Amino acid sequence: MPHQSLTELEDAVLAGRSSDGDVRAFEVLIRRYTPLLRAYARRTLGSTDELDDVVQETFITAWNRLDRLEDHARVKSWLMRILSRKCIDRIRARRDHLDVTDLEVAAPADDAPERVAEARSREDAVEAALAALPEAQRRCWIMKEVLEYRYEEIAEELDLPTSTVRGLLSRARKNMIRLMEAWR
């Protein structure tokens, strides 16, 4: 393509070409979204050497299923959802089931408000508040607020009753709002 560089093309065009088998277009999507996917995986799995693998698996799965992506403009959130599923699988493999005690603990760490208050930007403050949430609350919050899953979808992915997901999100909301009150 002498007159056009793929890197400046929109997601929808790149996803369409990838679906048709254009590896170079897919490579542009890989470059574009690897940092975001790594950041998401890091937040979910922690800084482990699994990050590269789980992001690679995400792109391979995406490539194989591109014909099922109905709205090509939504390739970014679609990639994040594939990754989210892979991360949950990894967590399951680590410890068989979601930690039940984790579901019971509602309160963030004592020093959390202090760390939120010290944040330099609103984004850093959210990051600190999220880090302070109990793990199950954090996971539900991210699926709901970042990936825009519905309650039922979160329940299905996490293999939990919808009522439990609603309860976790309720506590996560209150915790997040209260923690963020510390940041002004």
Add this chain to the structure above:
Amino acid sequence: MTEPDSARLDALEPDDLDGHTIDELADYLDAGMTPADPSIDESPACQNALAAIVRLRQSSLGALEAAAAAEAPADESWIGGVLANISLEARAGRDVPLRPLEPTERGVMTEGAIRSLIRTTADAVPGVVVARCTLDGDVDQLGAPVRVSVEVAVREGVAIPATATLVRSTVADVLDEQTDLVVDAVDVVVRDLLPRRTDPLDDPATEEDA
């Protein structure tokens, strides 16, 4: 003077939110605040809590984007590894038969290879980038009529009707020359406009003027 608000937000129980739970408020927001509920819309406490939820949503995504910006760009050898692990066959589509030159010959071309041919051909038309192409019809049956649809993005400022005609004719020609498809029609759909090129390398005059 935000102290009273923060005191109210700190509680977040129905008594503090004019009878609503924080979850009802979040669901109300998810539903696009329709149908309108005056008991929420007219409650300062609820409006406060709704604003807090909206701010949190925005910064939750913003925080992830910020974390992404702090990640290193994808490592080249890692990208190479991903590409080496994807299967071209997954996107190859149907097998399209070629007209045999010998009775014993059974040649095929994959649908993916034909799409690639169409893409390369149409991309070469000035101002055009192919988004997708589709082959409609029984392409796995030799001689069956096929309708080709090419979705393209066109650079702003390019004459669209003339460009679409050129795409249609060059694609029809290349399919006629290089495949045994019986093409009924080539439809060109202009899906997007690409922003006008601003790269000064493309237009040295602009650079000198600037």
